[in-house]
Amino acid sequence: MPRLQEVVDLDRSHVMQTYGRLPVCFVRGEGARLWDTEGKEYLDFLSGLGVCGLGHCHPRVVAAVREQAGTLIHTSNLYHNASQARLGALLGEVSGGYKAFFGNSGAEANEGAIKLGRKWAKLNRGPDCTELLTALNSFHGRTLATITATGQEKVKRNFDPLLPGFRHVPFNDLDAVAAAITDRTFGILLELVQGESGVYVADPDYVEGLRALCDERKLLLILDEVQCGLGRTGAFFTWQRYGVRPDIFTLAKAVAGGLPMGVVMARPGIAETFEPGDHASTFGGTHLVCEAARAALETIRDERLPERAEEMGRTFTGRLRALQERQPKIKEVRGLGLMIAVELRTDDARAVMLRCLETGLVLNAIGDRILRFLPPLIVTRGEIDRAVGILEAALAG
Numbered sequence: 001m002p003r004l005q006e007v008v009d010l011d012r013s014h015v016m017q018t019y020g021r022l023p024v025c026f027v028r029g030e031g032a033r034l035w036d037t038e039g040k041e042y043l044d045f046l047s048g049l050g051v052c053g054l055g056h057c058h059p060r061v062v063a064a065v066r067e068q069a070g071t072l073i074h075t076s077n078l079y080h081n082a083s084q085a086r087l088g089a090l091l092g093e094v095s096g097g098y099k100a101f102f103g104n105s106g107a108e109a110n111e112g113a114i115k116l117g118r119k120w121a122k123l124n125r126g127p128d129c130t131e132l133l134t135a136l137n138s139f140h141g142r143t144l145a146t147i148t149a150t151g152q153e154k155v156k157r158n159f160d161p162l163l164p165g166f167r168h169v170p171f172n173d174l175d176a177v178a179a180a181i182t183d184r185t186f187g188i189l190l191e192l193v194q195g196e197s198g199v200y201v202a203d204p205d206y207v208e209g210l211r212a213l214c215d216e217r218k219l220l221l222i223l224d225e226v227q228c229g230l231g232r233t234g235a236f237f238t239w240q241r242y243g244v245r246p247d248i249f250t251l252a253k254a255v256a257g258g259l260p261m262g263v264v265m266a267r268p269g270i271a272e273t274f275e276p277g278d279h280a281s282t283f284g285g286t287h288l289v290c291e292a293a294r295a296a297l298e299t300i301r302d303e304r305l306p307e308r309a310e311e312m313g314r315t316f317t318g319r320l321r322a323l324q325e326r327q328p329k330i331k332e333v334r335g336l337g338l339m340i341a342v343e344l345r346t347d348d349a350r351a352v353m354l355r356c357l358e359t360g361l362v363l364n365a366i367g368d369r370i371l372r373f374l375p376p377l378i379v380t381r382g383e384i385d386r387a388v389g390i391l392e393a394a395l396a397g
């Protein structure tokens with residue numbers, strides 16, 4: 001096994017430096033725990049930025065991957081694929097009838113959703129109906145269309161010209177959406193919990209109001225469930241918590257137990273807008289990844305992990321709010337299920353995150369003041385207690 005410095009040197013010499021990496025290299029994982037090149041153990045309360053929702057190397061995912069890797073890894077989408085068809089059926093079952101298109105990432109899923117929405121609008125609303133509303137402080141990916149959709153300037157700098165057809169509105173402000181709609185608007189794309197900008201949760205009234213507005217004005221409600229979906233917020237999909245059904249929603253991150261997959265999900269009536277030749281992805285829905293996804297989704301369903309996320313989320317936020325009573329640095333604890341942020345009154349989120357990393361707790365700092373936690377859905381009360389202990393010491397430090 002190479003040592004950390006060797007990895008750092010190779011990375012700096014041969015890999016584009018897009019990430020500003022932290023000085024740790026993980027080499028093994030199991031459940032909520034990780035180990036680095038130096039043999040040090042960590043509690044992972046970030047799950048690879050929400051990817052390893054079942055924890056690291058979940059035995060059902062590992063078994064499915066091992067079995068499929070020795071049977072058939074890939075065939076072209078020119079041919080039928082039993083793994084893809086069965087995964088589509090499972091996603092249809094847990095979503096209540098939506099149909100799937102399989103790609104490889106969250107950005108690719110959102111690209112697909114935007115294309116599907118644009119084509120639906122051309123056919124059903126007219127050739128000039130090309131505008132999609134998205135929220136300020138949203139995050140939808142790093143491709144050209146998805147940085148345009150994203151409501152944060154920092155991801156767009158130096159990449160213009162961006163795409164026409166996008167307009168941003170303030171989050172959680174129904175009047176602003178209503179005022180922004182024109183005859184050219186075909187839909188709104190939204191995260192119900194904004195993850196990358198700091199865990200901001202949509203108000204139930206806002207979401208109900210959006211659904212009603214979309215029905216009234218014949219707009220598509222497109223939900224980005226890339227980070228908040230798949231059990232993390234206490235329901236299989238976050239929209240199920242709000243009691244609204246989107247026209248289109250997107251999945252990625254946790255969908256294949258740690259392997260790359262993105263999915264566009266569309267309700268019947270919209271899904272058929274895509275016809276042969278409209279959209280494709282060479283690696284999309286490949287056998288290996290579909291079997292990993294089927295194992296991951298069956299585990300989430302069979303082990304009732306959304307309910308567990310809800311319960312552990314209550315425990316974790318409860319412990320964090322108790323810590324807030326003892327630690328005046330904490331301004332706010334917010335979130336939904338196991339998607340949680342602690343906002344500080346001081347500008348030392350990064351220093352706190354680094355002290356936690358040093359003491360063996362993996363979490364994420366957003367900007368100067370926000371700490372984000374995305375622990376795996378299988379996290380235990382004992383692990384939550386340990387994490388809060390490490391955080392308390394780091395905040396005091």
Ligand SMILES: Cc1ncc(COP(=O)(O)O)c(C=O)c1O
Nearest residue numbers: 105106107139140141226227252
């Ligand atoms: C809500 C949301 N949408 C889209 C993406 C982009 O996903 P990917 O990095 O897989 O392209 C992310 C990634 O953080 C996300 O949080």
